[in-house]
Amino acid sequence: MSPLVEIRSVSKVYVRGKQKLEVLHHVNLDIGKGDFLALMGPSGSGKTTLLNLIGGLDSPTEGTLTVAEKRIDRLGQSELARWRASNVGFVFQFYNLLPMLSAARNVELPLLLTKLTAAKRRSHAAIALELVGLADRASHKPGELSGGQQQRVAIARAIVSDPTLLVCDEPTGDLDRQSAVEVLTLLQRLNRDHGKTIVMVTHDPKAAEYASHTLHLDKGTLVEAAAAAESPS
Amino acid sequence: MLMKVLGWLPWILTAAVLLACANGQVRSVAQVGISTLRQRLGAASVVVVGIAGVVGVLVALLAMAQGFQATLQETGSNDTAIVLRSGSQTEINSALDHAATVVIGDEPQVQHDAQGRPIASPELVVVASLPKKGSSTDANVEVRGIGQDAWALRTRVRMVSGRRFTPGLRELIVGARAAKEFEHTELGSKIDLGGQPWTVVGVFDSGDEHDSELWGDADVVASAYRRGDGRNSVTVRLKSPQQLDAFKAALASDPRFKVDASTTLDYYSRQSDLLTRTIRILGTTVAIIMAIGAIFGALNTMYAAVASRTREIATLRAMGFRGGPVVVSVLIETLLLAIAGGVIGAVIAWALFDHYTASTLGANFSQVVFEFRVTPALLAGGLKWALAIGLVGGLFPALRAARMPVTDGLREL
């Protein structure tokens, strides 16, 4: 069986005025289904860029990117949007919840893009909140929740449409130790019990310990890329 | 009395706010605010344009009322009186027989000319239908049949081209504004009146309502319209304005006819009243509603301005500036924007509408052509509205700025 994510010789070049900045340089990477991968590296190493490419927020300058046997590197913006809606869930450092909506409504948001009825949407959202342990906070606005709680709402939002892939960018970067542990445990549980494939960028080695394995990026190349490709876990 | 005080309020408050600039603290806070105005140009333009809209519409509509009123009032004077059949409001509805027209001139209150003849002008008013320039429809124009004395009564009338009509001939002179509005009014053109062709021989200008009229010889007009020797009105010059009551009494005591006299000033003012009042009410109503809209626009902008300056204001407060200067500085900023809006609105109204020509159906069932007049008083009034809107729209955001707890503001750093 082919891996869930196949990255072949992917490069990303940003052009800022006359300056060309190559952020990723011919990266090769396979991520198997059910993996929990941590991406580490100093700032500017290209880890967020790689994550954005995997999540379909951005397209590579060169190379091919296949997720669940679908080439996404040449998709247009609206095709990418449609693809993201059904395949990827995102978790960010700063939660990025919509402040005027309640937790339940925030979680329900991705379901607006599906054909589900209003009742179905509400029950899905309730289940997702239940899963992250926040069923009792459903009607609270983000401003009324702690950082850890907000991040768990964000995770509920990421999984509510049952995506194949969960993409997390420094999910604990803005949290205290205690909350960080809660969030990481939650991600681990989603990975083990619910079979979610997770790619997580972090600069925190303690956070990376929760992943099933860790890769390092430096100056746009994967330091252990060769090893990872040869011996899939 | 109360209204008068309220009317002055915007000026007084604005002066007070500007005077506060003498205070060093106020000045330095205000300068900081105004120097950042450039970055908030988009939002600031909302205040300016909103207020310009209010002032522009207000000034334009009031200028219309002003122009119409002035045109009619200037037609009349205190020392000339017009005599109409009792009960008639306008010349066209009035009728006087020949005997009456003679007797009215003989009353002792009527001024006599150098030759010792009374200055009294029996006049005929008929309405003709002429095509309007730039339109396919006809409009009514007033034709006034006059005698020699009419010239002595309307001293403002000057011939601007051609000559006066010759008595006894079918000749017409055309008022300057009627000449602009109606077809066939050029010198030498023929106009059909009462089924007969008349020749235009001159254009006159009096700067008042008569400018909308066509004048011809009373006897010739009467014969064209088969009106015999009866007339619509008699206008006389009184020996003095004080003679009016005696003149009225003398006419009332004459059993041969039932007539009413009033000064021409009164007569023409009455004709302008209804329309002038209607336009003023309309203009003020529209301006009030627009002003409400503009105030909310200003509130939005100024609240946003205060919010964007939260840090700066908090820092100033932390340094020991008091709340007062902060309030004043926000008010000054709003007032500057309001003044800009008021001036722009007033200038646009003035540029577009001063001397703008319009016409309406007057009391004699015919077109009265008049020009909008944008007077300094109207411009000042518009500016006053601008200041009032600025004060209201700036006050609440200013108070919020002053009440903002220093620590909250600094935390946003």
Place this chain on the structure above:
Amino acid sequence: MKYLSLIWSTLFRRKTRTLFTIFSVIAAFLLFGLLDSVRGAFANVGHNVAGASRLITISKQSLVVSLPTSLLMRIQAVPGVSAVTYANWFGGYYQEPKNQLVTEAVPQNYFTLYPEFVLPAAELRSFHDVRTGAIVGQSLAQRFNWKLGDKIPIQATIFPQKGGSNTWMFDIVGIYHVSDPNLKAEENQLYFNWDYFDQATQFGGGTAGWYIERVAQPKQADRVARAIDAISANSDHETKTQSEDAFTAAFVSQFADIGLIVGSIMGAVFFTLILLTGNTMAQAVRERIPELAILKTIGFSNRSVLSLVLAESVLLLAIGGAVGLAIAAVAVSGIRAKLGPQIPMLPVGTQAWLRGVALMIAIGLVVGALPARRGMRLRIVDALSGR
């Protein structure tokens, strides 16, 4: 529909700002409602179905010049004319000069040409029988509290009676009403017997102010009008015949170019409004860029983001516009109730609402266009990293 609550919450995210903006929109549409009602009243004068088959014949010299009554028989004989009547302007006032009236002296067949004036048959018969009988419109009767059987003195301003008295006594024998709300202004007339006028007036008797003809086929109106005018061609009383619509339109246009005045005010109002709400929307979208980026991340397409922002600004306009127009509707009916239907204001009806809604949508789209495009164009990666 499922997006409505999302749009609603976003709109009221900054309550004060949104409310202030809505108040401005309310003010603008209140003005729109009021001015449109005035404009409509002037535009609507004389526009009715019955009017389409009526012609008006006046003296070619001007409306105030009378025509001989001898024309009646000759007009009647014109092929295509199915009925003829005539009227004389009388004017006058009731009690005080400020109560100016619209009064006309008319022959007995007058009302058969005006089917829009609804009048009980019995009352029409008494108009035939009572020499001093008068028929008044319902609005006019209400204004002065006149009832059937009342004797009312009217002061003449043009036509004194033989003997010089300006006071004419009339017996109210009928009260008519007009069903079409747009034509309520026509309930302000008083009609009295032409015979009474003819016999009692000091002068002006034996003439007709104008003739009204009904044509059998409205399509032939032009031909009939020319035939009527041909009767008196080259006489000393040449006539001008035109459709009632054309006649009234020309008459109203002599008062003022209402359309131009109202149009200019509305132009100024809506220009201001567009700038004002445009600024609000721009502010709102500017501070919401990261949120829009999130929506895109989740999978909202560029087009959905564009639609969301546009829908938000249309909703903003629609809320304010609906409230403003509703207030205008209440205000107009209040003003009409207080000052009577003779004031030139139409009730805010379906037509006005349709125009209003079209304006709300149009302005909403214009105002939302730039911010929406900005939201649509934003690059997720840039927006999320705060660039």
